[in-house]
Amino acid sequence: MGFIQHNENPDGRNVGDCTIRAIAKALGQSWEETYVGVAIQGYMMRDMPSANHVWGAYLRSRCFDRDMIPNSCPDCYTVADFAAEHPEGTYILALSGHVVCVQNGDWIDTWDSGGEIPLYYWHKEA
Numbered sequence: 001m002g003f004i005q006h007n008e009n010p011d012g013r014n015v016g017d018c019t020i021r022a023i024a025k026a027l028g029q030s031w032e033e034t035y036v037g038v039a040i041q042g043y044m045m046r047d048m049p050s051a052n053h054v055w056g057a058y059l060r061s062r063c064f065d066r067d068m069i070p071n072s073c074p075d076c077y078t079v080a081d082f083a084a085e086h087p088e089g090t091y092i093l094a095l096s097g098h099v100v101c102v103q104n105g106d107w108i109d110t111w112d113s114g115g116e117i118p119l120y121y122w123h124k125e126a
Contacts, residue, residue: 001083001105003112014110019055022101025108026090026122027062052094056122059092064122080114082121083107093118 007014008021008031017035024034035049041058042049049055056066069077079093079100087105095116101108102121 001087002080002107003114004106004108005110005112006108007110016050018109019050019099021110022092022099022108023055023059025101025103026092055099059122062124064092064124066120066122068120069118075117077117078114079107079116079118082118083114089123092122094120094122 006025008024009015009017010031017031020031020035020038023029023038024031027034029037038049038055038058041061042051042054045051045054045057047054060066069082079095079102082091082093083102083105086102089104091102093100093102093107095113095118098113098116100113100116107114
């Protein structure tokens with residue numbers, strides 16, 4: 001378990017699309033399908049697709065629930081800690097200025113974000 005380097009962007013770009021990459025990986029969708037879906041959600045909500053409540057609404061429409069990270073150690077609990085405590089399942093973690101997918105104890109990203117601090121997360125009940 002650990003970091004898996006992966007870029008869901010079809011052109012291999014790392015262009016501020018972390019939310020789209022993470023959601024695409026979590027849902028098993030293409031980057032393009034996810035991008036268009038989140039953009040349509042933003043259009044319907046009259047806000048930008050990158051707004052947390054827009055991509056959150058997109059996830060909610062796909063039966064994901066949001067939960068908070070326990071506040072017992074708000075500055076020391078990392079993505080790697082979360083992944084270690086969640087060896088099964090698919091999660092989308094919101095960080096300060098970044099979003100990452102965790103699947104079955106691995107965090108999947110274009111860079112090793114394991115030392116970053118998650119703020120909240122999305123998950124789908126089995």
